[in-house]
Amino acid sequence: MKISLALCTFNGARYLASQLESIVTQTRPPDELIVCDDQSSDDTREIIQTFASSASFPVRLYVNDKQLGVRKNFERAISLCSGDLIALCDQDDIWHPEKLQLAEAVFLSSSDVGLVFSDAELVDEKLRAEDCNLWQVIGFDARKKRRIAEGKTLEVLLGMNVVTGATMTFKVEFRDLILPIPPEGLYHDGWIALIIAAVAQLAFIDRPLIKYRQHRDQVVGTPLSRQAPDSIALQKTEPQYYLQQAARFQQAYQRLAANPEALNNPEALSMFQQKIVHLRARAAMPDKRLSRVPLVMRETLNRHYQQYSRGWLSAAKDLLV
Secondary structure, three states, rough: OOEEEEEEEOOOOHHHHHHHHHEEEEEEEOEEEEEEEEOOOOOOHHHHHHHHOOOOOOOOEEEEEOOHHHHHHHHHHHHOOOOEEEEEEOOOEOOOOOHHHHHHHHHHHHHOEEEEEEEEEEEOOOOOOEEEHHHHHHHHHHHHHHHHHOOOOOHHHHOOOOOOHOOOOEEEHHHHHHHOOOOOOOOOOHHHHHHHHOOHHHHHHHHEEEEOOOOOOOOOOOOOOOOHHHHHHHOOOOOHHHHHHHHHHHHHHHHOOOOHHHOOOOOOOOHHHHHHHHHHHHHOOOHHHHHHHHHHHHHHHHHHHHHHHHHHHHEEEEEEE
């Protein structure tokens, strides 16, 4: 298998050298590194060019004509990869040496797997370890792991995204289905994981394979990392949020509905529809708490809270918050 790395950069000079060094020290080196720079104004491009001059594998730097933003920048990087596998790469993390080797081994062990992801160490800007790992923060627990191992990945992801792009490697054969990534939709990692989960198996490596750096300049991170998942689930959410989420899942539904031959789960489209119905129901909760009871009861009895939200926590939130 040939492995391509899709690295997106934007004013990443502060941490980029450390990430590149961790790529060099991989026990299974990549076959190419594709870098798409989103109009950096610091030394990012110079760092990439210097690295390319000594790297043992091809490094191709592309500078966007205009700023694309995170989703579209990753879309471009993915489109330029030539490998059988594509591993997404952030500019500010550090990879464990065995990351690519372990991911490749999973694909070699099963032809049914379309995407592999892992846990991550949470570290601060100086690489000091936080008091928990990524999966603890997002609530990817033993029950969800078991469901994915049983082939129920789509059910898990329709409840919450547990796949972080910086840990993700996927087969290039799904690229045409993934791209284009909607500019105002789900984040690129959530979109990719959700689409692939409808057409192939996902597998996880039950250990951290990157140091996931948390700092004030990052676009996407875990700003709520010091809060328990339960407390996050009970925070107030405006109805407009649920409507926006419903629209984003509608985009995924439409992409899959246009490619029914790719689906490996005959219930996939129906599950997307039920997720959208559930989000719209949550958006329509009346202001008066007593008036919410019938809606909450209905969404509880049809198991939508359990399947498409955070179970009783979400039901309690809609009823009381």
